[in-house]
Amino acid sequence: MHTLIVIDQPPYGSWGGRESLDMAFSLAAFDQPVSLLFIDAGVLWLKRGQDPDGINQKSVERNLAAASIFGVEALLADTAACRRFGLTDDNLIGGVTRIERTGATLDQYQHVVFSG
């Protein structure tokens, strides 16, 4: 059973997103297939150059860079949301697949969890 975890809130302002990331890494650690999908303002998780030292938090960008090492199968991002927030090949972190039809993507997973 492949699980899709959906993040639709921007990073750092609440703990919900980070908990979802923990869930994704935990599933991957137990060899359960898992992917992450970023929609709406959630795509801001994928922006390159984050530096949260000044607000005393750890970079989610660095967490996501390790996602494939931990066994997370895919980082997916909604194309329209990327456009809305000015995210392009130049400022997205590596390893992100942009998708056009979010609804159709959700249909492909037996288990879909929204964060927070």
Add this chain to the structure above:
Amino acid sequence: MHTLHIVSKPPGHTRFRECLGMAGEQDAILLTGNAVTALADSTITLPETVYALQEDLRARALEARQDSSNPITFDDMVLLTIQAQRVISW
């Protein structure tokens, strides 16, 4: 400055919309936390001048809008709260 509106919720949150709706001409708006994502959101129209906390922008790799937004430090934020006759934390 009459009222300083400090908003920490992202644009999708009702609190953000209520804040924009209530801010008058003598007021100032300060974006903190996830509210700073409004500056990256091409669908959001903001008042002519807004302040945004620099550290929250830096955390998210975002930049202030050239024409209308002023990035400020935590110290500036304290000064703003002193200058304002009242403060609303949304």
